[in-house]
Amino acid sequence: MVRTAVSALGGVLMWAAFPPRDLWFLGILSLALLAAALRGVVRFREGFWYGFVFGLGFFLPLLPWIGVYVGPLPWVALAVVMSLYTGLFGVIACRTTTWPAAPLWFAIMWVTVEWARSSFPFGGFPWGRTAFGQVGGPMLSLASIGGAPLVSFSVALTGAALTAVIRRPVRWQTVVPALVLALITPIVAAALWPSVDGRNSSDDEITVAAIQGNVPRLGLDFNDQRRAVLDNHVRETFRLAAAVDAGDAARPDIVVWPENASDIDPTANEDAAEEITAASAAVGAPILVGTLVRNADGRPTNTVLVWDGRRDSGDQIRGRYDKQIIQPFGEYLPWRSFFTLFSSYAEQAGNFRAGTGPGVVAVETTGGQSVTVGVSTCWEIAFDRSARKAVQSGAQFLSVPTNNATFGRTQMTYQQLAMSQLRAVEHGRAVVVAATSGVSAIIAPDGHTSSRSGFFEPATLQGTIPLHTGETIATKIGPWPERLAVLLGVCAFLFLLAPGIRFRGWSKEEHGDGA
DSSP: OHHHHHHHHHHHHHHHHSTTTOOTHHHHHHHHHHHHHHTTOOOHHHHHHHHHHHHHHHHHHHOGGGGTTTOHHHHHHHHHHHHHHHHHHHHHHHHHTTSTTHHHHHHHHHHHHHHHHTTTTTTOOOTTOGGGGOTTSGGGGGHHHHHHHHHHHHHHHHHHHHHHHHHOTTOHHHHHHHHHHHHHHHHHHHHHHHHHHGGGOOSSEEEEEEEEOOOSSOSTTGGGGHHHHHHHHHHHHHHHHHHHHTTSSOOOSEEEOOTTTBOSOTTTOHHHHHHHHHHHHHHTSOEEEEEEEEOTTSOEEEEEEEEOTTSOTTOOEEEEEEOSSOOBTTTBOTTHHHHTTTOGGGGGOOOOOOOOSOSEEEEEOTTSOEEEEEEOOGGGGGSHHHHHHHHHTTOSEEEEEEOOGGGOSSTHHHHHHHHHHHHHHHHTOOEEEEESSSOOEEEOTTSOEEEEOOSSSOEEEEEEEEOOOOOOHHHHHTTHHHHHHHHHHHHHHHHHHOTTOOOTTOOHHHHOOOO
16 A cells, blocks of 8 residues: 555656646656655566556646546546556566666666657657656756657656665665766756757847737637637737837747637638738738648648738748648547547547648748748647657747647646747757647747747737757757667566566565665
């Protein structure tokens, strides 16, 4: 019972590390408690149970936004499925606690299991990666070296090493290595932070505006009033134009609208096209318009159009990005006939087509400068490959158009914002988040938000952001550190499953308890 309680408490503390609470240090304490609960466990089923309980303590309070308008079943079901992954972690980690450098193996297996749940099934569910709970702390700076996997690794390593130090305070042979492991990543993170902060300026800068038009009502049917949503964003853009003309605001070089700002396809609807053109012409800048475009095969794509109302009729669309990582159970429904047995809301899932391409659009700014903008639409920002692909394709800043109106006034928006903050540090790029109903934000390359909107209110955020073309270490080396960790983790897992290995007789007295 004590180990179960410790595991559950560890999961709750991990949840408390995440936005909007941002108690990042609790993430380290959380994994320290999980490591303590698993230490000395010799049965697979016990390791699974403690890991599973940890997962429930974390995912159940993390994900209630999923069931806001569809009931608790999808929320609880997803939390249970995600907890199966932490249960698998418990199976492996309870064995590796007997190995030399046990905290190191703990961290490797943690990254391996996070990779697994971020990849399988249906493309994975990266929500709740440990790294996304570190945006308020110094560990975030490590993202510039190894991205989200390195941040997660460092939190797990520090937590497990602290447990090793506390459990064996009188044996210097184990305390010294464990203490080194516990301190190494915080020291490196603190050393990196000044250089991360130095990216907030550049000789090349532009002025951007993020428009949050708001929606007429909440819930899954918010877009039944599609014209009202479009009108809201047009109206807010005209307000910005009036402020520019009055000298109260600088003219933006680029305006960013959110995902679903125009669910009326402006490539097929003349009225929508005229409204967007008028808004762009009034503000004197191109607009990145989040919209839905129905293609020749009849399937829609979640699309961002570069719309320049300063140009002649028929020539306003200057670029296009189609969302490449589409959301299961939202934009498409896997196993449709099966999942409709459990919820009538399943039928509301779309049949979207995924896009292809480099993940960037070229935009000619108000001053005539060509800027390459990376786009990660909503769900995509959770996946490492989306922002990385855009930056490697030349993105000078990142745009994250998103629509959170279907999740109400929940913590989901802040959790997603944290992902954008991590991507800013990971790639050394400013990030502009435009949301239909909040929270929109302009994020500096060091991960701090320079401005932020509220929930369910019209808003315009405006700021000057640096343009960067250099690549961080994380951008250059890409997924290779994570692949190495996963390779080691898989090898460790196969070793544990190898026939002829007798675990039940292993003990700390016979084999040591590692670092």
